[in-house]
Amino acid sequence: MREIDNITRRCGTIIVLSLLSFLLFVCEVPASAAPWWWVHFSKGDDNSAATSNTERWLEFAVNNATVNDTVYAFSFTWGSGNWDMINGLDPSANNVGLNALASAKIEADPCNYIFVDSDDSTTGGVPGSLTADINNDSRIEPGSPNGQEDSHNKLLIIPGKFVITGSMNFTVGAATAQPNDALEIRVPSVINRYVEQAEEFRAGTWHDNTATGPPYYFNSPNGDTIELYFGPDDNNNIPTGSGPGNADAGGDVGGDPADPTILGVVDRVLREANQSAFYMVNIFTSSDEFDSANVEAHLKAMANAGKLVEGCWYSLDNSPANAMRDRLQLNHESRDANTPYTNAFHIKAMVIDQEKVITGSANYSASGMVWTDGNDENKVVIDDFRLARKYLAYYRYLLNTQVIAPDGVGANTFETAPPIAPTNFTVTATPTYFNATWTASPSTDVTRYFLFISTSNIDTKAIGDGIDNEGDGYIDEDPVGDADFFASGTDLGDMTANDDDADGSSDEDPWMYPEVQVKGRSSTSGVISTQNVGDALASGTN
Structure with missing residues (x-):
């Protein structure tokens, strides 16, 4: 094997998703906001399911809106039939979803609106399941003269809260059968730029x-x-x-x-x-x-x-x-x-x-x-190396589970075998940070190490393995609390934070963030001075 920049032509261990893990008992860590992004991937198993965790997650995102929020929803197509983002988890209850939000807005008589967009070349355009309340405040893009241009964005925007972008249309198939990503961004300046563009569309400029x-x-x-x-x-x-x-x-x-x-x-x-x-x-x-x-x-x-x-x-x-x-x-x-x-x-x-x-x-x-x-x-x-790590985990998940066959030309570089783990891992506490040391992995295709910090025991077998451990559509399931703002109740109509797997932890998000990245195969130390992606450790943490 040929080594170039600490990478061999074997693929798998270029992605060193978890080589290091340690248990830290962190005392008096101040409450902090969740990290600024969250990404949700569809199961992508070529099977359109009636309801999925991804669909529920999008529905929960809509549920973050209030009657005073402007909501923008863009999808190339909305599909047909029941869709939780529109109709809610329990359509008869009319308590969540765009329809419920529209009804609440009408009752409250706010000045804010819901703007729904779809490409007019798709069957049905904006779906009929949207109530008249929404359709009165929606715009379908006019047909283009040469038939080439489309409104192809896939966006959910609630100003001041988040924008969700990516490849996922708001359809059942997109949330289940197709491999898709839905990236939630919570940076105000980025949200504002999306709002500016959405308002341009709403004014009729395409x-x-x-x-x-x-x-x-x-x-x-x-x-x-x-x-x-x-x-x-x-x-x-x-x-x-x-x-x-x-x-x-x-x-x-x-x-x-x-x-x-x-x-x-x-x-x-x-x-x-x-x-x-x-x-x-x-x-x-x-x-x-x-x-x-x-x-x-x-x-x-x-x-x-x-x-x-x-x-x-x-x-x-x-x-x-x-x-x-x-x-x-x-x-x-x-x-x-x-x-x-x-x-x-x-x-x-x-x-x-x-x-x-x-x-x-x-x-x-x-x-x-x-x-x-x-x-x-x-x-x-x-x-952002943390976000890159999650997309690489999804890449490995798709190639591992969906049997996308090797191309059959030359050597197959995609690798499933993990690298040899580092040894002699130690952590020393100081008044303001932790100093971690280890003996480097002897594997020649290691490019970096990730350090994790948690108040709970970290299961090193689950971090970055790309495996759906519980068969619920999530991969890399590590309990880290409510970083995704999504309650994980097992009942489709339940938005509470349940203990899904009866292990004593509630609202278990499907993965956790590495706190520190240390580049280089021969690296043997790293400093951890923060937790929860950049939040300061409290004085006296040990």
Whole structure:
């Protein structure tokens, strides 16, 4: 095996999800807010279930709204039939969901509204199960002249509270059968930017290209960088192609470092990658307008330079896409999710250097990432190793459980065997921090160590294993309290915090955050001076 930057060509242990764990009894830790993000993934088992934990989680998100809150809900399609986000967990009770919220707003006669959007080319548009109260305050995007542009965002926004973005439409299939992500962001400045764009849509402005100046950069409470892009609005007022068959005004769109499109952003992040790239992508299209050869070229160049590149995507048996698939497979492990998925492999995410996550609504297509008159989309680039760890865990979950077959070309780099654990782990307390030391793992493909801190015993077998231990659709189930704001009652109509598995802990969120990342296989020490992702330890903690 060839070692490059502490990474071998074996894949699995590039993701060192849990090598270190220790029990700390933390006294007098002050109450603190939950971390600024939470991400929820669908089970993605190609089976559309009647009700899922993901559906319940979205319903609970709606339930955070009050009659005085403005609510924006964007979905490319809303599907048909009962959907908890609209009808509530118990439709007869009419106590939660968009319908219940609309009824409450009418009774309270507030000035605030609910704005519901759907692409008008889908069957039914905004579903009939939405009450007239909501439909009176909703907007369906007018049809576009050439039929190419769509309102493709998947968003739930409650100003001042959160925005949920990602690949998940608000349908039963999206929440169960299809692999999808729903990323909740609780950073006020980011929420405000989403609200600005939502208000622009509500005013009837779609597919514009009017924003100029630098892109939108934000910092999270603990210093993580968040980049936010809306396409085509943030194309810097530069024409970048218009519909099929039209050449890009700038020629090699996506290849220019100054390219303002979403594709240009993806290209930039790939160019800057130092170590690895993992992708879970609905589809790569290959066309003159999209110039996806840029993405292809960057991925292949990374692999040729000895960096670890892997991915899976849905080729849809499309000839140009299949040709690109064949070329990628000659270069690195690039699995075709067309089998076993009869439903779409729908997620649109990349993880770069185990540090950055690229996600959002945009497909890797010309209409999704390039055209001036293309789809209305949003994409975020988040530099947060904790978030990257969760997306990598989902990647491993999909490849481990859904039997997305190896590409059959060259060596299979995806690895399931864990690295050899470090030894001689010790923790020394000081008045203000903990100092952890260990003997490094002898495995040559270890890239980093994660340190966890908790007031409860940490089950090292569950952290980062990508396994649904209880068969309830969640993976990596570690009790850490109410970080997701979602009560885990087993009764579908119950929003209370129950002890689901009778172990004495209630409202057990499905995973916990590592507190510290220590890079380098040969590293042997780390300092833990915070808990709950950046909150200060109380004086005298031991």
